[in-house]
Amino acid sequence: MIGAAFALLGYSVAVSGRLEQLDWSNLLVLALLFLVCESVPTLLNVKQAAVSVSFSAALAAVVLVGPEGAALVGMTAVFSVRPGLPLVKRLFNGAQFAVCGYVAGKIYEWLGGGVGLPTIAGFDDLIVPFAGAAAVFVPLNFILIALVLVLTGQADQVPLRGVAQFMVSYLGYATFGLLIAGLWATVSSISAVLVLLPLFVARWAFGQYNAQQRSYDATIAALCQAVETKDYYTRGHCTRVSLASGMIAHEIGMGSERLRAIRYAGMLHDVGKLGVPTKVLQKDGPLTEEEFAAIQLHPMRGLEIVRGIDFLDEAFAGIMHHHERQDGKGYPMGLAGDEIPEFARIIAVADAFDSMTSDRSYRGARPVEVAMAELRKGAGTQFDPVMVVAFIKAVDRDGWEPPRKVITPPAGAAETTTKDHDDPTMPIQVVSER
Numbered sequence: 001m002i003g004a005a006f007a008l009l010g011y012s013v014a015v016s017g018r019l020e021q022l023d024w025s026n027l028l029v030l031a032l033l034f035l036v037c038e039s040v041p042t043l044l045n046v047k048q049a050a051v052s053v054s055f056s057a058a059l060a061a062v063v064l065v066g067p068e069g070a071a072l073v074g075m076t077a078v079f080s081v082r083p084g085l086p087l088v089k090r091l092f093n094g095a096q097f098a099v100c101g102y103v104a105g106k107i108y109e110w111l112g113g114g115v116g117l118p119t120i121a122g123f124d125d126l127i128v129p130f131a132g133a134a135a136v137f138v139p140l141n142f143i144l145i146a147l148v149l150v151l152t153g154q155a156d157q158v159p160l161r162g163v164a165q166f167m168v169s170y171l172g173y174a175t176f177g178l179l180i181a182g183l184w185a186t187v188s189s190i191s192a193v194l195v196l197l198p199l200f201v202a203r204w205a206f207g208q209y210n211a212q213q214r215s216y217d218a219t220i221a222a223l224c225q226a227v228e229t230k231d232y233y234t235r236g237h238c239t240r241v242s243l244a245s246g247m248i249a250h251e252i253g254m255g256s257e258r259l260r261a262i263r264y265a266g267m268l269h270d271v272g273k274l275g276v277p278t279k280v281l282q283k284d285g286p287l288t289e290e291e292f293a294a295i296q297l298h299p300m301r302g303l304e305i306v307r308g309i310d311f312l313d314e315a316f317a318g319i320m321h322h323h324e325r326q327d328g329k330g331y332p333m334g335l336a337g338d339e340i341p342e343f344a345r346i347i348a349v350a351d352a353f354d355s356m357t358s359d360r361s362y363r364g365a366r367p368v369e370v371a372m373a374e375l376r377k378g379a380g381t382q383f384d385p386v387m388v389v390a391f392i393k394a395v396d397r398d399g400w401e402p403p404r405k406v407i408t409p410p411a412g413a414a415e416t417t418t419k420d421h422d423d424p425t426m427p428i429q430v431v432s433e434r
Contacts, residue, residue: 001144005075005095008102012068023116026184027065031076033057033180038093039081055137055170058101059177062133063126064184066115067105074101096144104137118181126178134174138167216311220267223306227273236403237354242266244350244391245318247398251390258314262343265318269347272302272319296331299323318343322351327381345384349375349391352383357402368400 037054054077061070074097078090109115113129114122224238245266249259276298303320306312312319321335321344328336356371366374372392379385 001099001148002091002095005071005098008071008099009068009075012071023065023069027061027069027072030057030061030064030069030180031073034061034073035076035079038077053173053176055097055100055141056173056176056180058097059104059130059134059137059174060180060184061101062105062108062137062177063113063118063130063181064116067102067109070101070105071098074098092148096141096148099144100137100141103140104133107136108133117184123182126181130178130181134171134177138170138174142167216264219309220264223271224267227270237358238267238270240354240358240403241269241347241350244353244400245346247394248346248349248387248391251394252386261312261314262318262346264312265315265322265343266347266350268302268306268312268315269319269322269351270298270302271305272298272300274305275301296323300332314341314343317341318347320344322347324348325382326384330382340384345387349383349387352378353391354403357400359403365402368395368402 034054034057037057058070058074061073065073075094077097078094080090080093108129111129111132113126113133118126228235228238242263243266246259246263249262254262276294299320299322303316306316306319318341321333321341324330324333324335324340324344325348326337326340328334353371353375356366356374357368359365372395375383375388375391379388
């Protein structure tokens with residue numbers, strides 16, 4: 001990437017000679033604006049990842065100083081004052097911004113955009129070429145970063161989930177570049193100062209959104225930890241159900257917002273266990289009708305616990321109804337077929353699968369193939385056949401990592417549940433009290 005960036009600049013010097021034609025005063029102001037924005041990025045929820053709105057300045061450079069100027073502006077990322085950024089990352093960031101700026105500039109010129117200070121009369125003619133440049137710059141930037149992450153063994157850091165929404169947001173912020181170019185025609189380089197405020201408001205909005213998401217995740221994790229302290233053998237169950245639910249939802253084509261909601265629902269599906277007496281959950285042997293009724297009420301108790309958490313939204317339905325059955329013999333309301341909310345039908349499959357493929361105090365983990373066979377067996381009666389097929393396809397394509405073998409619980413660990421109400425192969429026995 002670094003070699004490609006210098007090759008482009010070398011070509012511009014040796015062949016095109018266009019560097020000599022640049023307006024260096026404007027270029028320096030744009031480079032300073034770019035560097036200021038690049039030096040104060042917003043951290044993402046992805047490990048060691050951050051974004052900035054500096055690309056707006058690079059796109060403004062496409063209009064004001066052309067492809068070569070945009071490349072030089074992007075290359076100033078090397079001098080970012082972000083603390084702790086290794087030299088190799090600085091060089092890569094500068095190189096990929098230079099390549100993106102140069103390619104976007106060429107697209108801008110190819111679409112008929114004129115380089116230099118725009119006139120009021122000719123401003124409308126810049127809109128389509130600028131849109132084309134932005135439509136190339138943003139995806140190319142993402143692809144280059146994703147590529148280097150994959151090649152360096154960090155593919156897990158590529159934010160594939162919600163990438164479409166991410167791109168649309170970035171394209172929206174790219175319009176600041178057109179704003180900078182438009183203001184430049186009337187107030188010259190002062191436009192850089194005028195645009196800094198909305199750029200930093202955009203950065204603040206990025207930060208607030210991601211801080212909010214981190215807060216949501218911490219809230220969910222705390223509730224899950226509280227649930228799983230009741231049973232040593234179910235540690236990690238909430239996380240795995242969340243993962244499996246997300247796999248099913250992705251397979252059937254859910255959008256990014258609903259994907260996030262179904263993952264939250266998977267994490268919190270058993271939160272109602274906090275309202276069930278521990279002696280009932282850990283009872284050895286058959287349950288009385290009253291005790292089984294307490295188990296059956298745990299989805300409703302879960303809804304009561306999380307009802308005030310507004311961001312869960314559609315997740316409420318998944319928490320409330322994940323023990324309903326397709327044949328109407330489930331609980332707590334005996335819903336059947338399409339009466340059962342979609343989230344609940346997804347979680348039912350994910351919940352049963354993880355229960356079967358995890359160690360329990362009364363049996364070892366079932367092999368994945370055996371659990372899949374049980375899901376197929378229950379399709380149409382206990383489980384939604386569409387969700388079963390979607391999950392099997394997802395596992396066949398992406399694989400599934402079963403939880404590690406549970407060793408003997410350490411001294412002082414919580415008691416363990418003798419029977420698991422999520423396990424379709426080991427139904428809870430209920431005896432009459434009469």
